[in-house]
Amino acid sequence: MTNRNVLISGASIAGPALAFWLRRYGFNPTVVERAPALREGGFAVDFRGPVHLEVLRRMGILDEVRAKQTDAGEMIVVDRDGRRLAGLPAYFISGEVEILRGDLSRIIYDRTKDEVEYVFGDSISSLTETPDGVEVTFERGAPRTFDLVIGADGLHSAVRRLTFGAESRFLRHLGYYVCGFSMPDHPGLDNHNRLYNEPGRGASLGGVEAGTLLVFASDPLEYDRRDPQQQMKIVERTYAGMGWETSKIIDAMWAAPDFYFDSISQVHIDRLSRGRIALLGDAGYGATCGGLGTGLAIVCAHVLAGELHAADGDHRVAFRRYEEIIREYATGCQKTSENAGPFLSPRTAFGIRRRNLMYKALSSPRLSSFFNKLTTKAASGLRLPDYPR
Template sequence: MSKTVLISGASIAGPALAYWLGRYGFKPTVVEVAQTLRGGGQAVDFRGETHLTALERMGVLANLREIRTGGSPMRFVDERGRQLLHLPAEFAGGDVEVLRGDLARVLYEHSLPGTEYIFGDSITGLTETAAGVQVSFRQSAPREFDLVIGADGLHSNVRRLAFGPEEKFVRHLGYYAATWQLPNYLGLGRGSVAYNTPGRLASVGGDHRDAAKARAFMVFAAPRLTYDRHDPEQQKALVSEAFAGLGWEVPRLLDSLRQAPELYFDSISRADVDTWSTGRIGLVGDAACGATIGGMGTGTGVVAAYVLAGELALADGDHRTAFTRYENTVRGYAQGCQKGGDRTGKFLAPGTAVGLRMRNGLLRRRFLLNWMLKEGRKVSSTIALPDYRAELSQSRG
């Protein structure tokens, strides 16, 4: 039986997978390139029966409801600050919305009793043998594990090492997104205020935890850009160039960007991997089937982690059987959720003035909002989760 499992990535899917593996008697180790858990970040949401069932079976749903944001309403304005469109909290917030950093902390703490965590390190080499996978690290001594799972996001290091270069799997969808923290100089509360010009969106919203802080969020249309993903100053320059000359609060937001100690900047993209495993190495979450924004990646990652661990337990560690059953169960569901991310850039920052007017006009109609919310819940609930604990109890009974 495969017992030792190395998981790359301590954000969402990684700790969720580690929790379930620990419950089933495996010995998970999570390696994370960051020095500590990543805090803050944008709000993420769960919606529909499947997401909530996975969280409830994991024992974290009550915890998340205690720290949920209550949703994040969005108000779109013109250059003079006059309201053009209002989207209610449930439009973006789903059934349970929490800050990404808070979610990561809850999952980490829940998994900690049965998991070894290694922070500030990363995998540099994977060599599969008949008995396991020999792993080399940037900092730690080499080790061997029975299995290795990449839960390290759209730009997965494990996928690059074991499956091939990122360009084979990640497709640019025509937009870039940036977010950073700044002082709440507008005195904003819950929710955000946004301003559009064709192909660009600039928004700012109050921090859910600290009234003195706010978070800027910007999206702009652009072909694939060449830049250093580890150079925030270069990324700040790209954002500043894309929004130069705009009115509303944009100049003050760009001033705050220059002083921001941290910046998230990435393309809006999607990952498509033909098969989610090769030998003893597998992928879960965004590494396998991700979308930068709008593809329900957080909920899908938690669901996929639940299924992968359950299938490994049912197969008594036989990775060939488990990987096949896991992918057969989750792939269609994940791809259905992922499609939402294809439209995110065009929704947030339509490319023409006519497109902006059409979006605002359509979304002022409450019946259309209700239909979109209903469809989102339907898409996120198109899979019936197996009850692995019951199946294991029967098979061992």
């Protein structure tokens, strides 16, 4: 086999999932992650439809994921006094199995950490491809040479920037921002998510695990992505004066250990690889919120590793096949994210009323099974090749 030494940038979901499969196929992956340790936190992510579940099954982690699932109930839309206005069935929001992003990342990391080299607290600073490999320099560590490099470093991928050019060429802002963090000690919660809206602003409080999700409409904002305090100020300003439990949520935000903030944006790029370097997960076809990004990352990691194995490490064959297999699937999943912002945070009072009426219709048993099929359609739109387990 050729090209055994593979550098993966990013240790969230896509990176460890790829390392998992590569190791099983006899490759020698190294994962570099900019954060000083595995990143906990993040919102609940869900898996839906046979393709997602089959990949979790093939990885042998489906039972473990189920054991950690959130068991979230309905999404209940409330008025400013917390009274129910409408409800959306659990499946629509949480799929077949829902788990906190951090728990999922931990499961895959634990399955790989003894066999895979993880380097935390570092980042790739340059990539130079030669006929035999890729020379890599790092912000902290000594330079090294790898056979292949995979960017699994998210929406703001460094591998994509170094290989394909500035982020602004590939990121399409969808008019919304999303913010999530845990809020453990909130009293009176059951297992239902509650969502309160005022025009252009949505605040949701999860049940049991009590994750919060704030989604607000905004043109692109200027801010430092590495400065959470600055981002919290933006959120605080945006949510000032909003009713319901919002002021408590904002107070809790300042103490949250796992604050996440980003624009709801899609990545659009013509090609997922150049030479010995390829993109995986959010780095190549991310959509932040509502784009089934976690399921997509898990499925595509399996395909990329499977194709490298099938091609005996020949990246020219494997990268081309990987892109042929997943491109349309990824685009279909991305498309679903276009509704996430307007759905979770309609811009006008009329839009909120209309959305609530739709929620009511969706909870009727006949329509709900139709909409369940619709949400599962994108996630299931791939014929999964049968790679060796």
